[in-house]
Amino acid sequence: MLSGQLFTEYFLNDGIQETTAWRGMAPATLEDFRSSLLSIYRNFPVGGAPSEAQTEQDLIFPVLEALGWGHYLTQASLGRGRQHVPDMLLFAGAQEKSRANAEPTPDHKFRHGLAICENKAWQLPLDRASAGGAAGELGAPSTQILRYLSLAEVQSNGRILWGILTNGRHWRLYYQKAHSRSEQFLELDLPAILGLPGFESLFLPDAAARDHWLKVFLLMLRRGSFIPEGAPGRSFHDLALDEGRLWEERVAQDLSSLVFEKVFPDLIAGLAQSDPAAPKPLTTGYLTEVKEAALI
Secondary structure (H helix, E strand, C coil): CEECCCCCCCHHCHHHHHHHHHCCHHHHHHHHHHHHHHHHHHHHCCCCCCCEEEEHHHHHHHHHHHHHCCCEHHHHHHHCCCCCCCEEEEEHHHHHHHHHHHHCCCCHHHHHEEEEEEEECCCCCCCCCCCCCCCCCCCHHHHHHHHHHHHHHHHHCCCEEEEEEEEECEEEEEECCCCCCCCCCCEHHHHHHHCCCCCCCCCCCHHHHHHHHHHHHHHHCHHHHHHCCCCEEEHHHHHHHHHHHHHHHHHHHHHHHHHHHHHHHHHHHHHHHHHHCCCCCHHHHHHHHHHHHHHH
């Protein structure tokens, strides 16, 4: 249901609930989003083998639009061959798309984009090259998105740092500045989150768990989360990365305190009590020996 290492599980399970964006989302917003997605998936042949073109048109485009991505250019508008151009260039709004369309060369259109998106046929494997891929594509989809993202960063003068990769079922978010881009992504299984028949997951045992991860999906992939806001010009993703690191540090500190203030002292006491050769009463020197032995 959840894959990748871009955000820590601690943050995605708990820390994200402390963010302003999470707390500020009205329940009706999530319910409307769920209803839209259920309608899209119920009208799509999830039990068949739809082509990439059909998956794009009938599933991926509608889901992106439900996420607020109403303004984009497709590959046919971006020029050059499939080896160099992602399927979609996503924009913050109509003005940015209009400016991109006014650019005389295809590469300059990326200067006005916010993110890129690479689309694959329904359930096509994302981590290995497949015969089901479109003509002209090189390597696994996960390799392609990393190549496109690197090109987009250059073509946009550093503006584009985020990319989405999806086969309609699995939705991945990639960050160009991640330490290990091939491993540090976020992947969510959307049909499982929606509880669609045939896609149930043991990691989503009830409606509360599915609600949580649907809200995570919406927050992480909606258009607004990619847009820098405020004086520092930071997006929700920037804040999420920072909060994730802080949350991880907090958990590590709490775990360290538990180990050295509770677990370890209890271990020393237990060892001393079970040692028939322990002096009575226990001496400082003996306890020091036990402590050093336990650390080995």
